[in-house]
Amino acid sequence: MRMDFWLLLIMFSCTQVRPKEALLELKDDTVILKKINHADSLFAIKENIKMYAKAKNSSSLFEVSSTGAWPDSLDVVYNVCFDKANSVILFKELPIVESGDINLRYSYYLNEDSVYAIKTMVSFFDEDCSEMAIEEITTYFLVNGSIVNKIYSIKDRSGTKLDSLNCSFGELMRFTKYKTLSESPISQINK
Helix, strand or coil, X not given: CHHHHHHHHHHHHCCCCCHHHHHHHHHCHXXXXXXXXHHHHHHCCHHHEEEEEEECCCCCEEEECCCCCCCCCEEEEEXXXXXXXXXXXXXXXXXXXXXXXXXXXXXXXXXXXXXXXXXXXXXXXXXXXXXXXXXXXXXXXXXXXXXXXXXXXXXXXXXXECCCCCCCCCCCCCXXXXXXXXXXXXXXCCC
16 A cells, blocks of 8 residues: 555656646545445446447447347447436446457446546456456546556456466557546437
């Protein structure tokens, strides 16, 4: 924990964030973690979730049911979590990979329209490092959209840490990051 503080402080000194804003964000770090945990706990309640999908060669989303029939040619699935005020507080983007040897998940945590954290997770098979590896990056943002911190981990299925030099998917950062809800595909849905 202490080392994270110093790493965060060093990161602030290398960015263009004003010192006063940086101190506010450091102080609010526990608030951000509480907000993420709250959103995750709401996501665990089935009634708070609606599922949407986008077919290949289409730009529009349609609502899907976990029990109904799904089209064959899906491009991406979105699990959207709403709070009591019917506001989107979290959505998970799950691109469909036809080969099935990797799974991708991008979780966007929202405060009104602004994204304040993104958890990027990929699980993949890699015989060189483990039967299955799970790589995750959590990125935290300031209100202006600049990155305030990143946390990286790579583990096997049982949670044992892996060597990121020998075992890394390398594709985690190659996706469109939405800084606001209104620029994401979720903006299409009617609550």
